[in-house]
Amino acid sequence: MPAKNLQHIEDNFEMLQILDKEGKVVNDPAMPELSDGELKELMRRMVYTRIWDQRALSLNRQGRLGFYAPVAGQEASMLASEFAMEKEDWLLPSYRDIPQLVWHGYPLYQAFLYSRGHFEGGRIPKDVHAVMPQIIIAAQCTQTAGIALGLKKRGRKNVAFSYFGDGATSQGDFYEGLNFAGVYKAPAVFICQNNRFAISVPVEKQTAAGTLAQKAVAAGIKGIQVDGMDPLAVYAAAKMARERAIQGEGPTLIETLTYRYGPHTMAGDDPTRYRTKELTSEWEQRDPLIRFRNFLQSLGLWSQEDEEQTVNQAKEDVAQALKKADQVQKQKVSDLLSIMYEHPTQNLQEQLEEYKKKEGI
Numbered sequence: 001m002p003a004k005n006l007q008h009i010e011d012n013f014e015m016l017q018i019l020d021k022e023g024k025v026v027n028d029p030a031m032p033e034l035s036d037g038e039l040k041e042l043m044r045r046m047v048y049t050r051i052w053d054q055r056a057l058s059l060n061r062q063g064r065l066g067f068y069a070p071v072a073g074q075e076a077s078m079l080a081s082e083f084a085m086e087k088e089d090w091l092l093p094s095y096r097d098i099p100q101l102v103w104h105g106y107p108l109y110q111a112f113l114y115s116r117g118h119f120e121g122g123r124i125p126k127d128v129h130a131v132m133p134q135i136i137i138a139a140q141c142t143q144t145a146g147i148a149l150g151l152k153k154r155g156r157k158n159v160a161f162s163y164f165g166d167g168a169t170s171q172g173d174f175y176e177g178l179n180f181a182g183v184y185k186a187p188a189v190f191i192c193q194n195n196r197f198a199i200s201v202p203v204e205k206q207t208a209a210g211t212l213a214q215k216a217v218a219a220g221i222k223g224i225q226v227d228g229m230d231p232l233a234v235y236a237a238a239k240m241a242r243e244r245a246i247q248g249e250g251p252t253l254i255e256t257l258t259y260r261y262g263p264h265t266m267a268g269d270d271p272t273r274y275r276t277k278e279l280t281s282e283w284e285q286r287d288p289l290i291r292f293r294n295f296l297q298s299l300g301l302w303s304q305e306d307e308e309q310t311v312n313q314a315k316e317d318v319a320q321a322l323k324k325a326d327q328v329q330k331q332k333v334s335d336l337l338s339i340m341y342e343h344p345t346q347n348l349q350e351q352l353e354e355y356k357k358k359e360g361i
Contacts, residue, residue, distance in 0.1 A: 010210035015257060016237055017227040021286045023294025032236040040301055042083050042231060044310050046075040046289055049099045051314035052108075056115075059322070060266045065115045069096040070262030073229075076288035077193050077256040079103060080231035081161070084238035090147050090160040091130040092140040096193075096260075097163045104130055108321035109328075118331050119339060129158075138168035141177025141190060148186035148251070159187045159245045161238075167198025169215060170206045178219035178253060187245035189238065190253045193228065199264045200274040213255035221251045228256030229286040232295075259283035332359050 018027045025031065034042070053072050059065040071078065074096070082100040085091065091104050098111050105128040114121030114132070122132050134140040144162035151158050168174050169192060181188045192212050196203050209215060216223025222244065226237045234256055241252035261280065263269035271280075296302035337344070337352040344352060 010214055013211045013213045013223060013225045013255075015225045015227055016233045017230050018232040018236065019230045019291050019295055021229070021291055023291045023298065025295070027233075030233070030236055032232060032239055034232075034235070036299075036301055038083075039296060039299075040306070042080060042235070043292055043296055043302055044306075045079050045083070045103055046231065046292065047307060047310045048314040048317075049075050049079060050289060051311050052099075052318055055315065055318045057262070057266065060115075064322070065112060066117055067095070067265065067267065068115055069098075069265045070260060071096060071099055073259045073261040073283065073287070074193060074195065075099070076231040076234050076292070077191075077228035077258040078163070080234035081163075081191055081238040081254070081256070084235055084242055085161055086158065086242075088129060088156070088158045089242070090144075090151070090158065092144045092147065092160060092162045093130070093133045094137075094140065094164050094168075095133040095135055095265075096165070097133060100163065101128075101130055101133070104128060106130060108317060109324040112322055112325040113328060116325070118325075118328065119335060120328055120331075134164075136173075138164055138171035138173035138177070140164060141168070142173045142180070143177075144188050144190065145177045145181040145184075145186055148181055148188035148245075149184050152184070152186055157246045159189055159242050161189045161191065163191050163193060165198055166192060166194040166196065166203050166212060167201070167206065168192070169212050170198075175215075175219070178216065178221060178251070181251040182219040182221040185248060185250040187248075188251040189241040189245060190251060191238070192253065192255045193258055194255050195258050195260045197264075197271075197274060199269065200271075202274070211255060213253060216253040219253075221253060222249075223253045223255070225255045225257065228258030229283075229288045229291065231288055231292050259286075332361075334359055334361060 018030050020026050050072060053070060056068055060068045078099050082103055091100055093100055102108055102111055106124060110121050124130055140162050144160045148160040194212055211225050213223040213225040224237050227233045237254050241254060244252055263271050293302055334352055334355040337348060
């Protein structure tokens with residue numbers, strides 16, 4: 001394809017933005033319909049999650065949590081999109097997307113158990129329509145296509161929301177999931193949180209495409225790029241995508257341009273090896289909490305008292321959730337063997353009996 005035609009495609013994916021980095025409205029026609037109460041609740045969730053994330057980092061360093069992927073900087077991308085979901089919609093997260101799970105109904109104490117590798121962390125309550133975070137990069141994309149098709153075949157007016165990073169768009173499961181969902185017009189929303197480095201590889205070294213949103217073209221579905229540091233723009237895009245899905249118009253790929261301030265995970269990643277301080281400082285000036293706080297304060301909807309109440313509530317909830325997680329009985333090898341299959345195989349049953357004897361059960 002001639003280069004000028006490629007440029008024409010990329011021109012169709014201009015970034016959607018409603019608030020600039022100072023929190024001023026720059027795209028009033030795109031403003032979503034949210035009540036004052038809903039605007040405050042979204043802000044509360046973002047502040048709450050920032051505090052929870054800070055506490056989780058500290059707990060990880062103390063050895064009280066296990067695997068943890070920081071989320072600071074991505075609150076708008078994560079929470080504003082989840083805010084567009086309905087309770088009966090399905091959530092398919094990556095390992096960084098624990099906040100969406102919790103706000104969708106997954107108990108916080110179980111999130112801590114998940115971080116520790118405890119099997120109780122994987123027992124999602126029956127009334128929470130979600131699967132556990134996917135570790136295999138992009139595998140949730142194919143799962144999303146399947147769940148979405150199932151919703152369609154059952155005549156449900158619900159949608160499957162999938163979250164993944166920019167690195168996932170280099171995987172085969174990403175293309176297969178989008179293609180399958182597109183063919184059957186499955187009610188799915190694929191949300192690519194482009195924080196520009198996957199683990200450590202710049203997006204420019206992963207793809208020659210000018211945007212990740214344009215990858216929707218090959219699957220014959222709608223694609224949109226959005227300012228991932230702008231909660232109103234993210235919500236508007238996710239709400240639009242959900243409405244398209246339930247109206248039978250097929251799936252949507254949303255690329256949110258965002259940034260994680262911390263390392264990829266707390267498992268030894270050093271972001272200073274592949275990111276400059278200047279770049280991080282530039283993105284910090286677009287911070288979603290500052291931007292949204294300024295917007296709400298201009299409307300008289302957010303005060304210092306609101307901020308302090310939210311911060312204190314988050315600290316208290318994290319402390320109580322940690323206390324509850326600490327009280328859960330430590331898992332044993334026999335626990336894992338006993339829940340591996342509904343009906344254990346003969347050799348698994350033999351191993352189970354052997355470990356029960358060792359554990360004095």
